[in-house]
Structures are given as C-alpha cells and as structure tokens.
Amino acid sequence: MQIPSKLALPIGFIAFYCIGLALFGWANYTTHFQTLLDHADQKLALAATASDRLLPAKLHSAPLAQQMSRTEEEAIAKTLTSFAQEMQLAYVYTLVQHQGKLRFTSSSAAPGEFESKQYKLIYWSEYDDASPQINKAIQTLKPASAEYTDQWGSFRSYFLPRIAEDGTVYIVGADLNISAVHALAMESMQRAVANGVLLTILCLPFILIARRNFLANIALREQAYFKDPLTHLPNKNQLEKDLASCFHPHLVMLNIDRFYYVTSSYGQAFGNMLxxxxxxxxxxxxxxxxxxxxxxxxxxxxxxxxVDQHFHNEQNLHVFNDFYNCVSQTQYRMPDGNMIALDLHIGVTAELDDPLELAQLALRKAQETNTSIIFYNSTESLPESYLSNIKKIQLIKDSFENNRVIAYFHPIVDARTGNIEKYEVLSRIVDDAGKVIMLPDEFVPLMQRSRNYGLLTLSMLQQAIDISRVEKVELSINFSTHDIIDPELANKIVKLVSQSGIAKQLHFELLETDSLVDEKSLTHFIMRLKRLGCRVGLDDLGKAYSNFDRLMSLPIDFVKIDRGVMARLEQDTDAQEITQKIVQFARTKKITTVAEYCYTPEVCKLAANLGIDYLQGHWLAEPEAHINRKVRAF
Incomplete structure (x- = not known):
C-alpha cells in the first residue's frame, strides 16, 4: 500500500524518533549496566576479602578431605549466610582444587534452607559446573571476575585466590544475582526513555514553532529567488523553471520603450508605481x-x-497582435495630470527549443528596427547569430563527448620571490590534433544558457585533481553561482574534493561578475570547501567596484584584481588608487591579493610595489596543457 505524500513526512519523522528513542534507551541501558557491574565487582571483592576473615584459620591448612562434623559445618554456613544476607549477596563460599577437581570447603546457604531444615552438607563436594575463571585465578594467583550460570542460578562472581599457612591455594568466591543488575539497568532505561518522551512533549511546541519559522524562511528565500520584489510577479528564474515543463510554449518578451525618461522626469518612486x-x-x-x-x-x-497552449494555423499571430494593441493603448496618469500610453516593443516565439533566447532576439530586433512586434516561429527564418550559436553548442557537446575540453595551467607567481606559488586552471576546447579552437569567453556563456555549465566545472575539477595529485602542485579552479544554485551540482563538487585526499592543494575562485542572488547560500558553500581544507578566493575584483564592501564580507582567503584595472595601472592614477585600496582592505582582513593581466615587466614591478602578493599574466608565462615550472624574471 502506498503512503500518501502528506503522511510520508510525519510517518517518517515518527519512525525516526522511535528508532532514535530506542537507541537512546539501549545506550542508557548498556552504560548503566556497565556502571552497576563495576560497583558490583567492588562490592564482591570487598565481600570476598571480609568473608575469608570469618572462616577458621586452620580450615584450609588441615589435611584435605578431613572429616568435619555437621555442627561445625552448619556453624560456618550460618556465619557466611548471615554475612551474605547483610551484604545482599547470593552466596559466599570457598573452594580448593584437588586432583584436578574443584571441591567446596564452605558455603553460605540458600535463602530458607536453615528455616526449612533442608540444608545439605557441602563440604568436600565437587563443583562440576564451575566457571573457568576459578581455575585461572588458582593458576595465576590473581583475582578474576565472571558472569556465568550454574545449577544454582545466573551470577556475577568474584574469585579471590588465597594461600593457607601450609601453602594450600584456595578460592574465596562471592556471587551476586545478575538478574538484579539487569533489573536495575532496565529500570534506569525506562526512566531515561520516560524522561526523553516527557522532554519531547515539553519541547514539542518549541519544535513546531522552529519548524514553522524554518519553513517560513525557506518560503521567503524561495519567494526572493522566484519573485520580483517590486511587482511581486514571478521573475526570470520562475520563467526558466516554467519553460522546462511547457509542451506548447508561446513566449512574449515585452519592453517599455524609453522608460528612463519617465524616471528621470518624475522620479524613481513614480516610475516604480507605474x-x-x-x-x-x-x-x-x-x-x-x-x-x-x-x-x-x-x-x-x-x-x-x-502561454502554454496549442493554436491552429496562424491564430497565435492574431492573438498576440490583439494583446499588443490592448496593452499599448492603455492610458496611465502622470503626476502632472496628463494621460499617456506607453510605447512598447514585443518579441514573440513559438519555438519549443530555446524559446527564451529566441524571444529576446525577437525583442532586440523589434527595438533595433523600431517595429512594434516581431515573431520568430517555424515559418520565419531564424537569426543568423542564433543559428551560429546552435552550431557552437553542438560543437561543445561533441567536445565533451570526445574529451576535447581540456585544462590549461597558468602560473601564479610570488611577487617577492618570483617563484611559482600555484596555477590557475583554464578551460580550452581543442580539435583532434590538440589545437585550441574555442576559448572560455566564447563557450562558457553558451553553456550557461543551455544549462550545461555544471559539466565544465566538474570536468575541470576532476582534471585538476588528477594533475595536482601527480605533480604535487596547488591548483585554482573557477566556479560561479551557477554551481551553487543547483544543490546536486554543489554536492558533487564537495564530494569530489572530499574524496580527492588533496583538498589542501585545491583553491577555488568565485567569478565576481556573477550575481550574488543568495549570499547566505554562497557563504555556506564557501565554508563547506574551507572545512575540507581548500582556500577560496574572489575573481575579477574591481569590475564592480560599488559591490566591493559586500563582496569582501565573504569568508575568502584571496582576491584577484580585475584585468580591466591592471590594464590601466601604468597610465591611470585612479586604477592605482583602486589597487591600493583593495590591497589595504585585504591586509586588514588577512586576505592575499593576486594581480592578473601582468603584461609587461613594468606592470609586474608596479604591482609588486603597490603591495600585491602574487602576479599572473601572459608576459610571465603562457597557459599550457602541462605544468610549466619556468616563468620570466621581472
């Protein structure tokens, strides 16, 4: 019988709770049982020592098998029985070994034996089902403990070896009913389980409140990811998700022409209201x-x-023309009282493959040609740029299938010593002869658009691990927020690093150009890598200088200054000032700095003089498909 989905989580939680409670009870039982055994052993040792002093001094020094009168034996038995009852023990007794057999020389009586006059003489009788620990104690002359069962019951016993005046070795034994120990341990377990249940009941309201707050927080994060904060409409992320489940997508991209005139004339607040x-x-x-x-x-x-709907013939053209006419003719009141209609451009596609890209292309064409509405569908020739991209995407796919997406390694040099510190891992697509035919700037955006970016990250990471393990070098791998948004991909990255055994040789560079849609998730992912031993840095810092403080709040170990800043470093004092501020701020945070695009020896020297820790650039060394251990001196 299939469990309804709504009941699956509660039933699973109850089952998990019951299993956890059972394990807790068992752990409490075993722990308390062992503690009771330790106390029992101490008590038994004390009883064995004391009972030996209650016996006649010559009991074990006299010739073996001597005759003992019933009166003498009963007197000894009564003394031992009284002592055993006072100590709350089952039995105390003494044994000797004669001709390889154990024989009793004294013993306390069982409860009620004297009262019912059923006491049986035990002196010199054989002890057939004795514990092997008794013989061990006789041989080693060291005390021993045992838990065993014989004809009188199940006991925890202590065996104390003693030597009589004539050199005879005898054993003083003390027994405790083990069932009593189990009963006490069971009672402790029952109390612990009851307290656990009671504590759960008392904490249940707080657990439910915490669960509600947790779910509310998830809902808010999901809302922030899938909804626009201004209009509360679904955003692009939701659109991409919905497109994946469409069978007959008709996508309309719509832009308000020259909307910036509205905000510049009437203010941002009115623009938001509009x-x-x-x-x-x-x-x-x-x-x-x-x-x-x-x-x-x-x-x-x-x-x-x-619109996920099938239209007959050219019905969709008429429908979306009607749509355009309606929304473009709607009047809106301005702050000065005038009513105006907004100028709109619309791009429409009915293609099942890549509808978002085609609709955006149609919209851009409508804007460029100042046309109200442009359709891209199966009856229209698709843009040449789009067709070119389709070919490139197929080339990328073939390259992955044939292992032609390979890692290149670019040295990163210590600015003080000129020695290679580590290598950045760069991706290249090569032909069958190994010649580079496509660079990341060309194929990475296409992979992101086709949602295959994770393949690149995992491929580069695996190649980096393989090379780093063999060459014993530190490697730096690029990653983006695309790798974090997808939980499955993020987990695969962490698993690869964890299983590599060389996490301390791996560095990760976050592409600063990516939008930080969820800084908490990003921080969490960074900390997962750092806990494994990796170092994490920020790439292209300076490209979005307004976000500098926010980005530097991340738990990073190093930053790479954007090549756009480095390209102007020699001639532009602003670039030098930005670099100095980055270096100063990084030092306060104990973050190291890397300057990329060091294209001349002069730039290398200037960067080093500005306090940058590490340098990278084609002048120092070109990226290569193998580990190059030589760089130019500057």
Whole structure:
C-alpha cells in the first residue's frame, strides 16, 4: 500500500524518533549496566576479602578431605549466610582444587534452607559446573571476575585466590544475582526513555514553532529567488523553471520603450508605481482565445508573458497582435495630470527549443528596427547569430563527448620571490590534433544558457585533481553561482574534493561578475570547501567596484584584481588608487591579493610595489596543457 505524500513526512519523522528513542534507551541501558557491574565487582571483592576473615584459620591448612562434623559445618554456613544476607549477596563460599577437581570447603546457604531444615552438607563436594575463571585465578594467583550460570542460578562472581599457612591455594568466591543488575539497568532505561518522551512533549511546541519559522524562511528565500520584489510577479528564474515543463510554449518578451525618461522626469518612486500598475494590467489581461497565460517581471522595464497552449494555423499571430494593441493603448496618469500610453516593443516565439533566447532576439530586433512586434516561429527564418550559436553548442557537446575540453595551467607567481606559488586552471576546447579552437569567453556563456555549465566545472575539477595529485602542485579552479544554485551540482563538487585526499592543494575562485542572488547560500558553500581544507578566493575584483564592501564580507582567503584595472595601472592614477585600496582592505582582513593581466615587466614591478602578493599574466608565462615550472624574471 502506498503512503500518501502528506503522511510520508510525519510517518517518517515518527519512525525516526522511535528508532532514535530506542537507541537512546539501549545506550542508557548498556552504560548503566556497565556502571552497576563495576560497583558490583567492588562490592564482591570487598565481600570476598571480609568473608575469608570469618572462616577458621586452620580450615584450609588441615589435611584435605578431613572429616568435619555437621555442627561445625552448619556453624560456618550460618556465619557466611548471615554475612551474605547483610551484604545482599547470593552466596559466599570457598573452594580448593584437588586432583584436578574443584571441591567446596564452605558455603553460605540458600535463602530458607536453615528455616526449612533442608540444608545439605557441602563440604568436600565437587563443583562440576564451575566457571573457568576459578581455575585461572588458582593458576595465576590473581583475582578474576565472571558472569556465568550454574545449577544454582545466573551470577556475577568474584574469585579471590588465597594461600593457607601450609601453602594450600584456595578460592574465596562471592556471587551476586545478575538478574538484579539487569533489573536495575532496565529500570534506569525506562526512566531515561520516560524522561526523553516527557522532554519531547515539553519541547514539542518549541519544535513546531522552529519548524514553522524554518519553513517560513525557506518560503521567503524561495519567494526572493522566484519573485520580483517590486511587482511581486514571478521573475526570470520562475520563467526558466516554467519553460522546462511547457509542451506548447508561446513566449512574449515585452519592453517599455524609453522608460528612463519617465524616471528621470518624475522620479524613481513614480516610475516604480507605474511599473506596478503596468504589471497589474498585464496580469489581469484576458482574451477569449487565451486559456493559460502567466506574466513575469524580468528586469526593470522588461516583462514576459508565457502561454502554454496549442493554436491552429496562424491564430497565435492574431492573438498576440490583439494583446499588443490592448496593452499599448492603455492610458496611465502622470503626476502632472496628463494621460499617456506607453510605447512598447514585443518579441514573440513559438519555438519549443530555446524559446527564451529566441524571444529576446525577437525583442532586440523589434527595438533595433523600431517595429512594434516581431515573431520568430517555424515559418520565419531564424537569426543568423542564433543559428551560429546552435552550431557552437553542438560543437561543445561533441567536445565533451570526445574529451576535447581540456585544462590549461597558468602560473601564479610570488611577487617577492618570483617563484611559482600555484596555477590557475583554464578551460580550452581543442580539435583532434590538440589545437585550441574555442576559448572560455566564447563557450562558457553558451553553456550557461543551455544549462550545461555544471559539466565544465566538474570536468575541470576532476582534471585538476588528477594533475595536482601527480605533480604535487596547488591548483585554482573557477566556479560561479551557477554551481551553487543547483544543490546536486554543489554536492558533487564537495564530494569530489572530499574524496580527492588533496583538498589542501585545491583553491577555488568565485567569478565576481556573477550575481550574488543568495549570499547566505554562497557563504555556506564557501565554508563547506574551507572545512575540507581548500582556500577560496574572489575573481575579477574591481569590475564592480560599488559591490566591493559586500563582496569582501565573504569568508575568502584571496582576491584577484580585475584585468580591466591592471590594464590601466601604468597610465591611470585612479586604477592605482583602486589597487591600493583593495590591497589595504585585504591586509586588514588577512586576505592575499593576486594581480592578473601582468603584461609587461613594468606592470609586474608596479604591482609588486603597490603591495600585491602574487602576479599572473601572459608576459610571465603562457597557459599550457602541462605544468610549466619556468616563468620570466621581472
């Protein structure tokens, strides 16, 4: 029988709780049982020592098998029985070994034996089912403990070897019913389990509140990721997710022309109000031929409409023309009282493959040609740039299948010593002869668009691990927020690093150009890598200087100054000032700095004089498909 999905989580939690409670109870039982045994052994040792002093001094010095009267034996037995009862023991007794057999020389009686006059004489009787530990104690003359069962019951016993005046070795034994120890341990376990259940009941309201807050936090994070904070419409992330499940997508990309005039004339606050009103009108648009329309706020003045519906012939052209006419003729009131209609451009596609890219291309063409609406569908010739990209995507796919996406290694040099500190791992696509035919700037954006970027990261990481293990060098691998947004990919990266055994030789560089959509998730991922022993840095710092403080708040170990800053370093004092500020701030955070694009010896010297720790550039050494251990001196 299949469990309903709504009950699966509660049932799973209850099962997990019960298993956990059982394990807790068992752990408590075994721990307390061992503690009780330790106390029992101490008690038994004390009893054995004391009972030996209660016996006649000559009991074990006299000739073996001597006759002992019933009166004498009963007197000894009564003394030992009284002592055993006072100590809450089962039995105390003495034994000797004669001709390889153990024989009793004294013993306390069982409860009620004297009262019922059923006491049996035990002196010199054989002890057939004795514990092997007794013989061991006789041979080693060292005390021994045992837990065993004989004809009188199950006991925890202590055997104390003694030597009589004539040299005879005898054993003083003391027994405790083991069932009593188990009963006490069971009682302790029951109390512990009961307390655990009671504590759970008392904490349950707090657990439920924490769970509610946790789920609410997840919902807020999901809302922040999938919804626009201004218009509260679904955003581009939600659009990409919805497109993946569409069977007949018709995607409309819509842009408000020259919207910046509105914000510059009436202010950002009014511009935001106008966007919200426009979004409301879009979301409430209806058409008799539209059955399933969803509206998205992509960015600022750009919106999207997705219709997952099959149209007959050219019905879609008429439907979206009607849509354009309606939304473009809607009047909006300005702060000065005037009513105006917004100028719009629309790009539409009905293609199942890559609809977002095609709709954006159609929109750009509409803007460039100042055309109200442009359609890209199966009846229209697709843009040449798009067709070119399709060919490149196929080339990239073939390259992965044939292991032609390979790692190149670019040395990073210590600015003080000129020695190679580590290597950055750079990806290249090569032909069958090993010649580079495509660089990352060309194929990485296409891989991100086709959602195959994770293949590149995992491939470069695996190649880096293999090389680092053999060459014993430190390597730095690039990663982006694309690697973190996908939990499965993030876990694969961490697993690869963890299983490599060389995490301390691996560094990771976060591409600073990526949008930090969730800084908490990014920080969490960075800390997962750092806990394994990796060092994590920030690439291209300086490209978005306004985000400098925010980015530097991440738990990073090094930063790489953007090549755009380094390219102007010799001639531009602003670039030098930016570099100095980065170096100064990094030092306060104990973060090392790396300057990339060191293209001349003069730039290398200037960067070193500005306090940069490490240098990288084609003048120092070119990236190569193998580990190059030579660089130019500067």
């Amino acid at each position: 966007l919200c009103e426009f979004a409301y009108n879009l979301a409430n648009y209806t058409h008799p031929s539209l059955k399933n329309m969803r509206v998205y706020h992509i960015h600022n003045d750009e919106f999207a409409v997705l």
